[in-house]
Amino acid sequence: MMRAKYLQIAADLTNKIKHKQYVAGDFLPSEPALSELYNVSRETIRKALNELLDAGIIQKIKGKGSVVINAARIAFPISNIESFDELNKQKQMNAATKILELKDAQMPFIIRKHLSLTETAATYVARLRLINHEPIVVDEDYILKKYVPDISLEQAKSSLYHYFEHDLGLEIDYASKTITVEPASKDVMEQLHLTDTNLVVVVRSLTYLKDTSFFQYTISQHRPDKFKFVDFAHRKAKNGGLIL
Incomplete structure (x- = not known):
C-alpha cells in the first residue's frame, strides 16, 4: 500500500x-x-x-x-504507538533487527498481578535494534497468546504490528508508558556495546486493543547517548478559563 x-x-x-x-x-x-x-x-x-x-x-x-537542527540523537515519539519498522521507513534510519530470543513464556508476574490477568500464556520476543550497523536498543515483548497464538521468526524480524493489524485484524489503540533510567544487565551492556556507562533508558509499555483489552507488554532498553524522547503537550485551562 x-x-x-x-x-x-x-x-x-x-x-x-x-x-x-x-x-x-x-x-x-x-x-x-x-x-x-x-x-x-x-x-x-x-x-x-x-x-x-x-x-x-x-x-x-x-x-x-x-x-x-543537530540530529546526533534519534528521536522516538512517546505519545504515539509506532513500530520500529514504521520509524525506520519514516526516518530513513538504515536500521536492522537481530532476533535474540523467541519462545513461549508467561506474562511477567508483576504485570499479571497489576492487571489481574487470568490468561497469562505469552510469546516472548527479544530483539536487538541496529542503526547503521550500530546496536542502539534492546526490545523485549510479551504478547498474549489469547490474541496472537503464534509468531514466526520472519514475522518477529520484520514488523509485528503489520502482522497483528493486517494479518490478524487486531485493532491496536493505545498504550501507557513509563520511562526510567536504570543500570543495565551485563548481557544488555554487551549487546549495546556500553563501555562508558552502565545506564540505559528503559521504556515500559502496556499496549491495549480498541476494545480496551490488554495484549502486549514491552520493555525497551535504549543507549542513553543515542536517543532522545519527544512528546507534545498542551497546558490545560483551569476552571474552564483561558490560559494567558
Whole structure:
C-alpha cells in the first residue's frame, strides 16, 4: 500500500538532510517553494514538516521558517504507538533487527498481578535494534497468546504490528508508558556495546486493543547517548478559563 503523500515528502526531506543537502543551521525552502517543488498543497507540506518537527529533525522559527537542527540523537515519539519498522521507513534510519530470543513464556508476574490477568500464556520476543550497523536498543515483548497464538521468526524480524493489524485484524489503540533510567544487565551492556556507562533508558509499555483489552507488554532498553524522547503537550485551562 502506497504511503500518504506527506509521508513520502517527509521521507525525501529526511533523506536529503541525511545526505547533507541540508545541514544543521540551514533553513529548508519555504512552504510555498516546497509546495511548488513537490506539486502539492501547502497543507500537505505543513503535515510533512510536522513529521520532521516531531522527529526532532527541524525546528520551526516564527517568521523565518524551518531550520535543520543537530540530529546526533534519534528521536522516538512517546505519545504515539509506532513500530520500529514504521520509524525506520519514516526516518530513513538504515536500521536492522537481530532476533535474540523467541519462545513461549508467561506474562511477567508483576504485570499479571497489576492487571489481574487470568490468561497469562505469552510469546516472548527479544530483539536487538541496529542503526547503521550500530546496536542502539534492546526490545523485549510479551504478547498474549489469547490474541496472537503464534509468531514466526520472519514475522518477529520484520514488523509485528503489520502482522497483528493486517494479518490478524487486531485493532491496536493505545498504550501507557513509563520511562526510567536504570543500570543495565551485563548481557544488555554487551549487546549495546556500553563501555562508558552502565545506564540505559528503559521504556515500559502496556499496549491495549480498541476494545480496551490488554495484549502486549514491552520493555525497551535504549543507549542513553543515542536517543532522545519527544512528546507534545498542551497546558490545560483551569476552571474552564483561558490560559494567558
